[in-house]
Amino acid sequence: MPAPNPKPIRTGRKPxxxxxxxxxxxxxxxxxxxxxxxxxxxRLAVDTGINKSSLHHILATLRQRRWVEQDESGRYRLGPMTGRMATWWTSANQAASMLHPVLLAICERTHELVHLGRLYERDVVYLDKVEPDRPVRVWSRIGQSAPVATTAMGRAILGARQPSAAEVETWVSLVPEASAELRGRLTEEMQRVQSHGYAIEIGEDRPSLACVGVPLAVAGVPVLAISATMPVERADLPHLRQIADVIHECIAAADVESISVPVTLAD
Structure with missing residues (x-):
């Protein structure tokens, strides 16, 4: 006779x-x-409250599993396994599933087309979108890619990551027939991300459209962004700022695990 299944442990107080x-x-x-x-x-023992002996054994195990690595001076930092976890969190299906309710909330409040995008090597790729009830003169599809340097989502992500001058030049060089003003505009919008918490583009990626984008970090790494798209006729700076406010508020209200806005919305 097979042994009965063990009963779950119940303490009545806490798990x-x-x-x-x-x-x-x-x-x-x-x-x-x-x-x-x-x-x-x-320092790690002091910060975590774990005694050195126990901590040493924990770190040895984490090193073996590649969650932690140790340099030649004996200092510890996160290992490559955490990068694999971040990749899983930002996979197309996972990110879209977690953040779709946020996109719905933003669209409901702004009545604009809302996109979720991720930085994939050379481009920003659309992972999800929510369309408003009113018509918007824009065609987009999930899986579509766009240049990082000319889009609000791409600029938002770069602004949060703060790339070097050489890296900025590389991003600009990836745009076919880039205008002479593009480097300056990209730098300006990256500064806006740091000072105001969002990036914009007005008729730069597509002449009739404007976007405002807010970066998102997964486990502290800025790789995602949410944007709202509208006709240029509605894209004055106060309106773009109001939409950025809404995006920040909806993300904060959703409180999605491991997802955060890595910049602060200025007053």
Whole structure:
């Protein structure tokens, strides 16, 4: 006779946790806030409240599984496995599923066409969209790509990532027949992202359309953006700012796990 299935553990107070797993996850979560220089074992022990002996064993296990790496000076930082997790979180289906309700909320409040995009190598790729009830003179499809330097979503992501001058030149060079003003416009919009929390383009990607974009970070890395698209006739700066406000508010209200806005909306 087969053994009966074990009953689930019930404490009546709080879920049962495994201390070693909880501590390991606490270490990974703390390292999310550590820069590329890493952190020493002593500092990490103080910050996490885990004694050095236990922490050393936890880090050794995390290193073996490539969640953590250690440099020649003995400092610790996140390892390549966390990048794979971020890639999973930002996969087309996963990102679209998590953020679709946010797009619906933005569209309902703005009555504009709303897109979700992700930075894929050379381009921004549309992952999802929500169309308003009123007609919008724009054609787009999920899976479509667009230049990073000329789109509000691309500019928003780059503004949050703060690329070097050489990297900016590379992004501009990827635009076919780029105008002489493009480098200056891209730099201006990246600065707007840092100072105001959003980027815009008015008739630069498509002559009859304008967009405002807000960057999104997954596990602290800016790789996504949400934009609202409208005819240039409605795209004065106060209106674009109002829509940026709505995008920020809808993202904050949704409180999607591991998704954040890496910039602050200026007053």
């Amino acid at each position: 049962v946790t495994i201390a070693s797993v909880d501590k390991a996850l606490a270490v990974v979560e703390h390292l999310l806030a550590v820069d590329a220089e890493g952190v020493s074992l002593s």
